[in-house]
Amino acid sequence: MSAAPGGEGKGRPWARLVGVVCRKELKDSLRDRRSLLSALLFPLVGPVLVAGVLTFVARRETSERPVLVPVVGRSEAPELVRYLEQNGVVLRDPPDDVERAVRDGEADVVLVIPEGHGAALRAATPAKVELVSDSSRSTGSRAERKLRELLQTYGGTIGALRLVARGVHPELAQAVEVVEVDLATPQQLGARLFGMIPMFVLLGAFVGGMYVATDSTAGERERGSLEPLLCNPVSRGALVVGKWLATVVFAAATALLTLAISAFVLGRVPLDALGMSFGLTPSQILGLCAAVLPLVLFAPALQLCVATFARTFKEAQTYLSFAMFLPMLPGIFLGLAPFKSAPWMSAVPILGQQVMLTDLMNGRPVPALSHVLSAASALLLTGLCLRFAASLLRRERIVFGR
Secondary structure: OOEOHHHOEOOOOHHHHHHHHHHHHHHHHHHOHHHHHHHHHHHHHHHHHHHHHHHHHHHHHHOOOOEEEEEEOHHHOHHHHHHHHHOOEEEEOOOOOHHHHHHOOOOOEEEEOOOOHHHHHHOOOOOOOEEEEOOOOOOOHHHHHHHHHHHHHHHHHHHHHHHHHOOOOHHHHOOOOOOOOOOOOHHHHHHHHOOHHHHHHHHHHHHHHHHHHHHHHHHHHHHOOHHHHHOOOOOHHHHHHHHHHHHHHHHHHHHHHHHHHHHHHHOOOOHHHHOOOOOOOHHHHHHHHHHHHHHHHHHHHHHHHHHHHOOOHHHHHHHHHHHOOOOHHHHHHHHHOOOOOOHHHHHOOOHHHHHHHHHHHOOOOOOHHHHHHHHHHHHHHHHHHHHHHHHHOOOHHHHOOO
């Protein structure tokens, strides 16, 4: 077996050379704690963070904390005050400056009963009340929602009694009865709340392989080990594919671990309190894995191209850090402007995976054509990226630094 100039080799099976390079990169990466931490810690961050926030929200919604409401003008509406107290609202004395108290968070909501409220009720005219709140603060949403519901019920009861006193059936005042039929299942409601999970899974495909791709290209060039490696009887294509496979291992492990931890952690969040549920069947899990697999192949190839082109290890890290925004864009776009998924979207890397993962988590089946288009486009782009990376390693100014 002889070594040809430029590192192109003959005599060994190509697949065996790829395996040798892949094992070499895996050993180097496994020795480095940073690559292991990036592959093992990231899957814990996103799912645990989402689960913690949801658990906090669920416990707050089911808590039996009293609703404290300061009331201005309590003497103007003694019947209303009595009704609120009978329904679990704890009334407090009003602050000196109502608006300042609400802005500073001293009160979640303040009920203001203006003068003449009782006279308006006796005259059978609309009696106004004011709810002073700050919609930019989420802490007062529970108190404001409960108080608003009680006031609407109180007003509706008085209106119905007025009609009865005049010999009119209350239903005559209701010309249209709106009956809401919500077809969303508890799992679909939960999946809508878990919209960030697909984004975390896609991010895992980028985060897991980022350090391996950077260290095996720009890192080796800085350490001066790339030139001796290219002198071995290994073709540039086999060298790039071997490095790519090692990167794929870490990317796949991170993405799949993120998915597994998400299913495990979110399944233990008390979603019943929010009217939601979360659960994945074996077929859904297989579908999720099949949906993310094309990106696991494409992302490392793209990272290898960028890291090979970069001048230094730090420059490669900078470029790849900007590339981390790519898996975030579809999730942000779908959150702001949701639209119905179509098969052609599966052919667009990252967007296709985001759409398929979201559909699967909502319990909607993903057509086989979508998986085929996703895999075909990913394999095509992966091949182009690997070919370009191999061509870069044939350029002296890339190998020896620019």
